[in-house]
Amino acid sequence: MPLDIAIAQFRPSKGDLDATLDHCAEAILRAIGQESRPRLVVFPETALTGYFLEGGVREQAIAAQDLFEALNARVGGDADGLDIAIGFYERDERGIYNSALYATLGPGGGILHVHRKVFLATYGVFQEERFVEAGAGIRAFDGPPGRIALLICEDGFHSVSGTLAARDGASIILILSASPARGAAPGAGVPGNLVRWDALASAIATEHGVFVVVSQLVGFEGGKGFAGGSAAYDPRGHRLLAGPLWEEALLPVRVDLGEAARARTEEPLFSDLERSWTRLLVNSPGSGVRRPAPEDE
Amino acid sequence: MTGAWPPPGVAVARAPDPADASPLDIDTDLVRTWLVQFLREEIERRRGFRRVVVGLSGGVDSALTAALCAEALGPEAVLALLLPYRTSSPWSREHARLVAKKFGIPTRTIDITRAVDGYLEEFEPEADGHRRGNVAARQRMIVLFDQAFKLSALPVGTGNKAERLLGYYTWHADDSPPVNPLGDLFKSQVWALARAVGVPAEVVDKPATADLIQGQTDEEDLGVTYPEADLILHHLISGHGPDDLVEAGFERKKVELVAGRLESTHWKRHLPTVAMLSPTAIGEWYLRPVDY
Numbered sequence: 330m331p332l333d334i335a336i337a338q339f340r341p342s343k344g345d346l347d348a349t350l351d352h353c354a355e356a357i358l359r360a361i362g363q364e365s366r367p368r369l370v371v372f373p374e375t376a377l378t379g380y381f382l383e384g385g386v387r388e389q390a391i392a393a394q395d396l397f398e399a400l401n402a403r404v405g406g407d408a409d410g411l412d413i414a415i416g417f418y419e420r421d422e423r424g425i426y427n428s429a430l431y432a433t434l435g436p437g438g439g440i441l442h443v444h445r446k447v448f449l450a451t452y453g454v455f456q457e458e459r460f461v462e463a464g465a466g467i468r469a470f471d472g473p474p475g476r477i478a479l480l481i482c483e484d485g486f487h488s489v490s491g492t493l494a495a496r497d498g499a500s501i502i503l504i505l506s507a508s509p510a511r512g513a514a515p516g517a518g519v520p521g522n523l524v525r526w527d528a529l530a531s532a533i534a535t536e537h538g539v540f541v542v543v544s545q546l547v548g549f550e551g552g553k554g555f556a557g558g559s560a561a562y563d564p565r566g567h568r569l570l571a572g573p574l575w576e577e578a579l580l581p582v583r584v585d586l587g588e589a590a591r592a593r594t595e596e597p598l599f600s601d602l603e604r605s606w607t608r609l610l611v612n613s614p615g616s617g618v619r620r621p622a623p624e625d626e
Numbered sequence: 627m628t629g630a631w632p633p634p635g636v637a638v639a640r641a642p643d644p645a646d647a648s649p650l651d652i653d654t655d656l657v658r659t660w661l662v663q664f665l666r667e668e669i670e671r672r673r674g675f676r677r678v679v680v681g682l683s684g685g686v687d688s689a690l691t692a693a694l695c696a697e698a699l700g701p702e703a704v705l706a707l708l709l710p711y712r713t714s715s716p717w718s719r720e721h722a723r724l725v726a727k728k729f730g731i732p733t734r735t736i737d738i739t740r741a742v743d744g745y746l747e748e749f750e751p752e753a754d755g756h757r758r759g760n761v762a763a764r765q766r767m768i769v770l771f772d773q774a775f776k777l778s779a780l781p782v783g784t785g786n787k788a789e790r791l792l793g794y795y796t797w798h799a800d801d802s803p804p805v806n807p808l809g810d811l812f813k814s815q816v817w818a819l820a821r822a823v824g825v826p827a828e829v830v831d832k833p834a835t836a837d838l839i840q841g842q843t844d845e846e847d848l849g850v851t852y853p854e855a856d857l858i859l860h861h862l863i864s865g866h867g868p869d870d871l872v873e874a875g876f877e878r879k880k881v882e883l884v885a886g887r888l889e890s891t892h893w894k895r896h897l898p899t900v901a902m903l904s905p906t907a908i909g910e911w912y913l914r915p916v917d918y
Contacts, residue, residue, distance in 0.1 A: 343672075343917055343918065344917075344918050381915050382914075382915065382918065383913040383914055383915050383918075384912065384913040384914055385914050385915065385918050510660065513652045513653050513656050513657045513660065514651060514652070514653065515651050515652065515653040516653070517653075518653065518655070518656060519656070520656070520660070548667060548671075549663070549664055549667040549668055549671075549672070550915065550917055551915050551916045551917050552664070552668065554660060554663065554664060554667075556660075574659070575659065575660075575663040
């Protein structure tokens with residue numbers, strides 16, 4: 330069963346929630362007005378506010394339910410039944426998180442999952458641990474299109490994230506990213522961080538036999554440029570599309586989630602991992618399991 | 627550009643080597659687009675300005691900055707200010723005019739001699755060339771910011787990464803404008819991009835000079851060429867120590883000279899030091915980004 334997705338490569342109005350919510354709604358309505366109406370629209374990390382807020386997360390973070398209601402109120406009945414994944418700074422009673430919401434819009438819909446970024450980037454230009462709390466885990470969930478997992482930016486830099494998502498049954502991983510452009514060496518024609526993303530996302534797809542969608546933020550924030558360059562990969566690691574640089578775009582991509590099972594059969598890396606996973610964990614340093622001394626083996 | 631990326635694997639880590647300047651190679655098409663987008667977004671979208679003013683000295687940094695601004699905003703949205711002092715080289719003015727003509731940028735010439743000498747000649751006639759250079763640089767910023775205010779325009783800075791790392795500029799003068807497209811490009815990268823953008827060869831190929839003192843060139847002043855300094859700086863700020871570079875074949879005297887300037891000018895790359903008294907000290911505890 331084909332699944333039509335629109336990647337919303339998106340530029341927020343930084344620090345202006347109302348304007349950005351309006352702009353999100355415009356993107357959603359534009360997406361559903363396309364010839365192939367998508368089932369799912371995927372926005373980037375921190376699409377609602379911009380990424381570099383520092384202490385401004387205190388003013389800009391909102392509850393997942395409030396985000397869901399604000400979007401529903403703006404898109405009206407035309408978007409009923411449409412799924413969205415969108416990055417935002419989330420506030421709850423325990424703290425502030427860099428989160429991704431997955432929801433089905435409309436009165437029959439609701440919030441299906443909120444993923445909180447686990448691996449908070451805190452090096453170089455990044456300061457996330459200073460301003461937000463880390464998420465506790467990575468899991469997949471059943472969405473209308475199939476079993477899905479969400480990751481946020483650096484989550485995807487750790488191969489264990491893809492592994493956890495795939496082991497929890499995901500056949501498609503949505504990575505919401507805000508990746509500041511850096512590196513201008515000749516050869517690729519794109520900033521170096523996108524070259525790295527290309528390799529990472531393709532590797533996640535190939536190793537686990539899953540579709541991977543990477544939705545990238547666009548725009549400059551205090552000299553740091555989010556270049557766009559969103560992309561999608563099939564379960565064999567082939568790039569299905571590459572978004573433009575420096576501009577917003579709605580990027581349609583059609584996937585057949587059944588292809589994930591076929592790819593895993595063809596190259597059973599995932600079942601190899603499944604078979605070995607528990608044994609590897611038990612026999613690895615730090616597992617807490619006392620291994621026999623060499624002379625006992 | 628759907629499906630247009632080449633395969634990954636183009637970035638290669640290299641050990642320091644004085645004969646290998648390739649770590650400084652840039653994709654000039656990519657950087658040109660990157661900086662044009664930067665200027666559009668930071669000037670128009672983030673700050674709401676439609677016009678800019680650039681001090682056009684006749685050198686390559688300001689020529690490239692003006693050219694990028696013209697590409698980003700349209701040449702009519704750029705005012706190039708020629709701000710000569712009585713000791714400025716006539717070639718500087720000639721080259722500035724050449725650049726403005728090439729990119730279709732309007733110019734205005736404001737001679738700063740009387741303003742500078744009004745202070746120096748009356749109160750500080752004994753001031754040496756270094757002090758005179760600083761006064762001229764700061765006077766240029768007074769004019770640049772005032773003209774920007776008059777025109778509801780934004781001043782755009784022109785300093786490059788090598789100058790910034792070497793501290794080779796007048797503090798709170800050249801580094802004052804709120805937006806700077808070249809500040810993360812070494813001088814040799816500025817040259818490469820300037821050639822790609824079409825800055826006239828006379829401007830790109832001439833010896834770099836701050837033109838603050840007659841006959842002065844940057845490289846004589848610094849005691850190291852820009853290509854040498856750029857490469858040493860690149861490796862130093864990438865985590866290699868001076869001894870690593872000497873061991874790799876870099877000339878000790880030049881490494882120490884560059885490292886010395888780098889290490890002694892960190893203060894110059896920061897805002898003034900403020901005494902922190904509270905847990906809401908601005909920039910220490912109360913943190914909001916520049917574009918928030």
